[in-house]
Amino acid sequence: MAELSEELKKFIAHVAGLVDGYIYARVHGEPQALYEAALHLIRAGGKRLRPVVVIAVAEALGESAEKALPFAAAVELVHNFTLIHDDIMDRDEMRRGVPTVHKLWGEPMAITAGDLLFSKAFEVLSDAVDKGVPPARVVKAARQLARASSIVAEGQALDMMFEEEEDIGVEDYLKMIYKKTGALFEASAVLGGLASTEDEGLLGSLATYGRSIGIAFQIRDDVLSIIGEEEQLGKPVYNDIREGKKTLPIIYALEKLEEEERERLRSILGRKDASMDELREAAELVKKSGAVEYAEKLAEEYMKRALAALTVLPENRYRKMLEELAIFAVKRTK
Amino acid sequence: MAELSEELKKFIAHVAGLVDGYIYARVHGEPQALYEAALHLIRAGGKRLRPVVVIAVAEALGESAEKALPFAAAVELVHNFTLIHDDIMDRDEMRRGVPTVHKLWGEPMAITAGDLLFSKAFEVLSDAVDKGVPPARVVKAARQLARASSIVAEGQALDMMFEEEEDIGVEDYLKMIYKKTGALFEASAVLGGLASTEDEGLLGSLATYGRSIGIAFQIRDDVLSIIGEEEQLGKPVYNDIREGKKTLPIIYALEKLEEEERERLRSILGRKDASMDELREAAELVKKSGAVEYAEKLAEEYMKRALAALTVLPENRYRKMLEELAIFAVKRTK
Numbered sequence: 289m290a291e292l293s294e295e296l297k298k299f300i301a302h303v304a305g306l307v308d309g310y311i312y313a314r315v316h317g318e319p320q321a322l323y324e325a326a327l328h329l330i331r332a333g334g335k336r337l338r339p340v341v342v343i344a345v346a347e348a349l350g351e352s353a354e355k356a357l358p359f360a361a362a363v364e365l366v367h368n369f370t371l372i373h374d375d376i377m378d379r380d381e382m383r384r385g386v387p388t389v390h391k392l393w394g395e396p397m398a399i400t401a402g403d404l405l406f407s408k409a410f411e412v413l414s415d416a417v418d419k420g421v422p423p424a425r426v427v428k429a430a431r432q433l434a435r436a437s438s439i440v441a442e443g444q445a446l447d448m449m450f451e452e453e454e455d456i457g458v459e460d461y462l463k464m465i466y467k468k469t470g471a472l473f474e475a476s477a478v479l480g481g482l483a484s485t486e487d488e489g490l491l492g493s494l495a496t497y498g499r500s501i502g503i504a505f506q507i508r509d510d511v512l513s514i515i516g517e518e519e520q521l522g523k524p525v526y527n528d529i530r531e532g533k534k535t536l537p538i539i540y541a542l543e544k545l546e547e548e549e550r551e552r553l554r555s556i557l558g559r560k561d562a563s564m565d566e567l568r569e570a571a572e573l574v575k576k577s578g579a580v581e582y583a584e585k586l587a588e589e590y591m592k593r594a595l596a597a598l599t600v601l602p603e604n605r606y607r608k609m610l611e612e613l614a615i616f617a618v619k620r621t622k
Numbered sequence: 623m624a625e626l627s628e629e630l631k632k633f634i635a636h637v638a639g640l641v642d643g644y645i646y647a648r649v650h651g652e653p654q655a656l657y658e659a660a661l662h663l664i665r666a667g668g669k670r671l672r673p674v675v676v677i678a679v680a681e682a683l684g685e686s687a688e689k690a691l692p693f694a695a696a697v698e699l700v701h702n703f704t705l706i707h708d709d710i711m712d713r714d715e716m717r718r719g720v721p722t723v724h725k726l727w728g729e730p731m732a733i734t735a736g737d738l739l740f741s742k743a744f745e746v747l748s749d750a751v752d753k754g755v756p757p758a759r760v761v762k763a764a765r766q767l768a769r770a771s772s773i774v775a776e777g778q779a780l781d782m783m784f785e786e787e788e789d790i791g792v793e794d795y796l797k798m799i800y801k802k803t804g805a806l807f808e809a810s811a812v813l814g815g816l817a818s819t820e821d822e823g824l825l826g827s828l829a830t831y832g833r834s835i836g837i838a839f840q841i842r843d844d845v846l847s848i849i850g851e852e853e854q855l856g857k858p859v860y861n862d863i864r865e866g867k868k869t870l871p872i873i874y875a876l877e878k879l880e881e882e883e884r885e886r887l888r889s890i891l892g893r894k895d896a897s898m899d900e901l902r903e904a905a906e907l908v909k910k911s912g913a914v915e916y917a918e919k920l921a922e923e924y925m926k927r928a929l930a931a932l933t934v935l936p937e938n939r940y941r942k943m944l945e946e947l948a949i950f951a952v953k954r955t956k
Binding site for chain 2 (some may be wrong): 318321322369370373376377396397402403404406407408410414417424426428430431435437441442444445448449
């Protein structure tokens with residue numbers, strides 16, 4: 289894997305400590321089972337990349353991490369809420385190396401636990417006024433996070449609908465992953481900016497940065513589902529094939545493979561009872577089509593867009609880490 | 623039924639028109655299936671009582687309905703989001719006289735549709751700054767609505783957990799219905815206040831009003847599930863008995879009935895396959911215990927608490943309608 293610099297590793301660990309501490313301090317109550325279920329995936333790990341974006345942007349603009357912390361915790365809470373609900377809908381059983389929330393607590397409690405994290409996100413976001421962020425900017429942050437959450441819901445609906453549709457192209461895919469993943473990274477970068485400024489031009493560039501790394505991350509995720517290894521991913525490989533997800537490598541392969549191989553791939557896609565051999569065969573067909581190289585090239589384009597957008601920030605170590613993060617998005621192996 | 627005055631009826635229709643118009647203007651997008659699912663229950667009807675509280679409070683304090691409208695729409699969106707998710711968890715098939723969202727669109731789309739309404743609530747709430755509500759008060763409103771939503775999630779979890787527990791008392795029940803129903807009425811009254819003022823004392827009294835009518839409404843709801851008629855309710859009668867819900871009349875009957883009748887009642891509670899005759903028999907046992915009179919008396923106490931809290935408002939027609947609403951909460955037959 290593209291190794292992260294020591295500095296970025298330390299910064300990620302630092303942000304994770306801050307954000308986790310803040311979340312645990314703010315998300316507790318009764319009944320205990322509900323709060324255990326709600327915090328389960330957060331405790332299990334995760335990279336905290338969205339909070340890293342929030343806080344790195346704020347610090348790049350000269351603001352303290354403390355001031356941006358409510359925003360950082362809020363986006364992480366929204367992210368985890370969507371994971372809990374997505375796992376129910378996709379019937380996924382493992383995430384971050386542990387059983388999913390609905391596997392452990394049942395679907396009704398998992399639905400409610402997700403709802404709780406969502407409302408907690410907006411409670412926590414409002415704390416920013418107590419940290420000295422002007423109320424007008426906190427309202428803008430709430431609006432941005434709410435809009436992003438609506439877009440994520442649209443993306444989730446599209447993702448489900450695409451499973452049933454034959455005729456999904458690259459454009460459809462890019463729209464869907466912008467909604468499902470890009471919008472929350474976009475909000476993260478903008479919220480980091482709002483901790484410091486209302487400058488619309490600057491916030492617009494930050495939005496481009498966040499959106500672009502989100503899309504790059506998701507393309508990489510979809511590539512890893514084809515080429516990755518289970519132990520590194522913390523979840524079963526080939527999930528996307530088993531569920532018939534219309535990911536970029538799969539869409540590309542369905543377009544480019546010769547008829548016989550395409551039909552063979554199609555016959556395996558979305559079959560919940562496919563054997564490991566069949567899944568592996570499908571993944572090999574996807575690789576053979578050149579889909580991995582194609583997807584990697586597209587991800588790189590988004591990375592470049594992200595890097596260009598960052599030039600609005602002052603040159604300092606935080607901007608440097610945001611640049612490194614954009615590169616990591618497309619090079620990572622887990 | 624306790625007939626509503628012509629004036630209150632007109633006001634409710636007026637508020638419903640405003641709020642529905644606002645919601646339809648703000649909640650639309652792609653994919654269409656998601657938005658259809660999200661708006662399904664709102665289109666099917668409902669009393670819009672929470673928006674009525676928001677707007678009546680704001681107008682009682684001399685503020686325009688227009689200014690309070692984003693807050694009113696936001697609480698109605700949160701309410702409808704909770705209905706969609708509750709129906710999934712309770713496996714209810716009918717609501718407001720129409721099939722529930724998950725019956726028509728399936729569970730995954732229903733979960734996502736609920737999530738969408740939740741995020742739209744915070745988008746819409748933020749519109750209040752555009753209507754001239756000072757940002758500091760909009761942040762307070764967001765925080766209040768987010769807290770209320772967290773409490774609703776706690777209440778939903780308790781409600782589910784109570785179904786499995788034998789030993790639920792009146793205190794447990796009251797705590798649960800405060801969370802499940804009282805908290806959102808509380809937020810409605812406070813949000814109406816925040817459209818006009820930050821006076822903590824006044825907002826505290828409004829909170830008491832809202833919380834009290836919410837609890838009174840829920841007690842009445844639980845009574846109607848025992849004594850009501852299906853046609854009026856728009857959903858099957860005796861649902862609570864079939865699902866083994868620990869409602870006030872049922873808790874009271876389990877405490878007061880002689881052993882033989884108590885065991886008979888217990889043997890029917892929570893049996894999804896109970897016949898209509900058995901359900902009717904269980905309801906008769908509940909009535910025989912004196913539970914209906916007991917619950918009605920308790921609801922009346924909350925009504926009185928609500929009326930006392932209203933005296934902080936100027937005496938005008940809006941305060942009068944809020945008083946009437948408190949009385950309606952305990953007298954209504956549907």
